[in-house]
Amino acid sequence: MIWQYMVEHQQRIMTLVLQHFMLFAVSMAFTLLFGMVISIYAGREKALQVGETILSITAAAQAVPSVAVVALVFLFIGIGATPAIVALVIYSLVPIVFNATSGLLSVDSKIIEAARGTGYTDRQILWKIKIPIATPVIMAGIRSAATINIGTATVAAVIGGGGLGDLIFTGIKLNRDHIIIIGAVLTSLIAIIIDTLFFYLEKRVTPRGLQVKR
Amino acid sequence: MIELNNITKKFDKKVAVQNLDLNIEKGRITMLIGPSGCGKTTTLKMINRLIDSTEGDITIEGRSIYEMDAVDLRRSIGYVIQEIGLFPHMDVFDNIAVVPRLLKWNEKKVRARVEELLDLVTLNSSYAHKYPLQLSGGESQRVGLARALAADPEILLMDEPFGAIDPINRARLHESFISIQEKIEKTIVFVTHDINEAIKLGDKIAIMRSGKLIQYDNVTNILYEPENEFVEQLLGHDRNIKALVLKKNRDYIVQSGFVKVLKSDNPSSIIKAIEGDSRRRAMVVDKDGTFEGLFILEKTRQDAKPRLIFIDDPICVEKNNNLQETFSLMIEAGESSLPVVDTRKKFLGVINLEDIFNEFKEQDR
Numbered sequence: 001m002i003w004q005y006m007v008e009h010q011q012r013i014m015t016l017v018l019q020h021f022m023l024f025a026v027s028m029a030f031t032l033l034f035g036m037v038i039s040i041y042a043g044r045e046k047a048l049q050v051g052e053t054i055l056s057i058t059a060a061a062q063a064v065p066s067v068a069v070v071a072l073v074f075l076f077i078g079i080g081a082t083p084a085i086v087a088l089v090i091y092s093l094v095p096i097v098f099n100a101t102s103g104l105l106s107v108d109s110k111i112i113e114a115a116r117g118t119g120y121t122d123r124q125i126l127w128k129i130k131i132p133i134a135t136p137v138i139m140a141g142i143r144s145a146a147t148i149n150i151g152t153a154t155v156a157a158v159i160g161g162g163g164l165g166d167l168i169f170t171g172i173k174l175n176r177d178h179i180i181i182i183g184a185v186l187t188s189l190i191a192i193i194i195d196t197l198f199f200y201l202e203k204r205v206t207p208r209g210l211q212v213k214r
Numbered sequence: 215m216i217e218l219n220n221i222t223k224k225f226d227k228k229v230a231v232q233n234l235d236l237n238i239e240k241g242r243i244t245m246l247i248g249p250s251g252c253g254k255t256t257t258l259k260m261i262n263r264l265i266d267s268t269e270g271d272i273t274i275e276g277r278s279i280y281e282m283d284a285v286d287l288r289r290s291i292g293y294v295i296q297e298i299g300l301f302p303h304m305d306v307f308d309n310i311a312v313v314p315r316l317l318k319w320n321e322k323k324v325r326a327r328v329e330e331l332l333d334l335v336t337l338n339s340s341y342a343h344k345y346p347l348q349l350s351g352g353e354s355q356r357v358g359l360a361r362a363l364a365a366d367p368e369i370l371l372m373d374e375p376f377g378a379i380d381p382i383n384r385a386r387l388h389e390s391f392i393s394i395q396e397k398i399e400k401t402i403v404f405v406t407h408d409i410n411e412a413i414k415l416g417d418k419i420a421i422m423r424s425g426k427l428i429q430y431d432n433v434t435n436i437l438y439e440p441e442n443e444f445v446e447q448l449l450g451h452d453r454n455i456k457a458l459v460l461k462k463n464r465d466y467i468v469q470s471g472f473v474k475v476l477k478s479d480n481p482s483s484i485i486k487a488i489e490g491d492s493r494r495r496a497m498v499v500d501k502d503g504t505f506e507g508l509f510i511l512e513k514t515r516q517d518a519k520p521r522l523i524f525i526d527d528p529i530c531v532e533k534n535n536n537l538q539e540t541f542s543l544m545i546e547a548g549e550s551s552l553p554v555v556d557t558r559k560k561f562l563g564v565i566n567l568e569d570i571f572n573e574f575k576e577q578d579r
Contacts (some may be wrong), residue, residue: 108298110295110299111301113264113295113297114293114295114299114301115301116264116288117259117262117371118288118293118312118313118316118361118362119285119286119288119289119290119293119313120287124316129301132303133301133302133303135268135303163544207303207304208303208305209301209302209303209304209305209347210303210344212347212348213348213578
């Protein structure tokens with residue numbers, strides 16, 4: 001039955017997968033951009049209170065359920081793909097900002113002092129010392145944001161965002177288990193693939209000096 | 215070379231350094247020492263403007279550092295901190311190459327310089343592509359020194375660079391640091407809280423307490439003429455023993471009071487010679503003057519004939535080592551007299567404990 005449905009609705013499923021992926025890609029792109037800007041701002045060693053405030057806000061925000069965010073965005077912006085993307089950006093920002101900020105703040109102050117004393121400018125300290133050293137933590141945040149994003153994108157279907165969530169909600173409405181299963185399994189599959197890809201990316205971009213064994 | 219004129223540094227209301235005048239001499243090692251919170255590290259960091267002074271001026275060869283760009287200033291001064299200061303994501307090569315690359319040297323010149331520096335700090339070139347996490351404390355510290363020297367700065371600032379190293383390796387690093395400085399003759403400002411380190415490495419010592427300079431003088435004067443009780447306490451009760459670090463074995467060698475024999479000499483004549491020696495031993499030296507060992511006598515029973523025993527690796531000291539090490543060795547081995555050799559094992563004479571004691575008496579006068 002599952003197979004039959006998939007063959008019959010091939011076209012629609014493909015569109016939904018693509019839509020889901022687009023929701024993910026667009027929202028992640030914005031999240032990365034905003035997330036890094038916020039984290040770089042929050043991760044300055046000169047303004048520790050800012051960083052610590054943002055850390056506690058994001059730590060608390062991680063407990064907010066995704067449905068709540070989607071509902072709030074619906075209230076303020078309405079329905080469609082754009083509000084869905086806005087909701088996804090807001091929701092995925094949390095782990096990225098949390099990790100990147102704490103990663104940047106946890107770079108040993110002795111190392112930063114050595115860099116400054118050696119003659120690095122503030123900008124060089126950020127790009128050549130702090131970000132490379134914080135890479136494993138930053139990447140872990142991006143990776144968990146990516147998987148959370150894929151999952152939350154299904155909920156976005158409620159406000160007309162499209163994607164595989166459509167399939168799941170259709171299944172629920174029509175009381176057809178196999179449709180729900182197709183939607184759920186495909187979503188999980190994409191999440192696993194994305195997670196694996198980001199895992200290898202993380203290994204790739206982490207400087208070798210931080211990965212060596214003693 | 216570096217002049218601090220009436221420097222005061224306040225953090226909010228707290229005074230860290232107060233009206234400090236210090237003239238640091240070119241090509242020498244100046245040690246800043248004092249209890250924690252005395253302002254020594256603050257003083258050091260004001261020289262490369264990691265901290266700006268509240269009042270007063272600092273000049274380097276007559277030019278105020280506040281007229282220079284802080285980043286340019288720092289690139290022209292070597293800076294060494296505890297081992298943790300290496301950049302963990304860069305390998306040894308990249309760590310050493312940091313300043314030359316910031317100064318935009320071409321890669322060929324950078325490469326040549328890094329190799330030269332690895333050689334200077336006695337690290338094998340295979341270390342170039344190791345990462346800081348793979349290095350021991352001593353190796354990291356050598357890399358740290360090489361990094362600070364990379365662009366051949368005139369001045370080197372060192373903030374407790376050997377603080378995190380175990381005593382044995384620290385002593386080894388001290389030796390190589392001294393011999394490196396003999397080659398490079400940089401103007402070095404060195405912060406430490408270890409008075410032994412200050413005496414061993416310093417040409418001059420600046421003693422600080424609660425932000426003020428208490429005494430600034432060369433090491434000998436500090437040891438023999440401490441300004442006040444505080445300095446005396448800092449030096450400790452054993453300052454006479456500490457002062458021995460400044461003395462070299464070669465100045466205390468005596469040529470008498472021992473017997474010298476060839477290994478091939480007639481045993482009975484050797485025994486006779488030893489019996490006539492107050493310390494009951496004979497130095498074995500070959501025809502070329504090379505020290506081979508010692509003969510001593512062993513008596514098993516009261517009436518038995520003494521037996522001649524040859525020791526081929528007796529404790530001996532090297533002429534360029536300091537008297538403090540010799541003194542420790544004597545105490546450890548329970549010997550009141552030790553043979554002295556040069557680096558090629560040539561026999562030069564002996565050092566006697568009573569001569570070291572005489573040195574103490576002289577110091578107390």
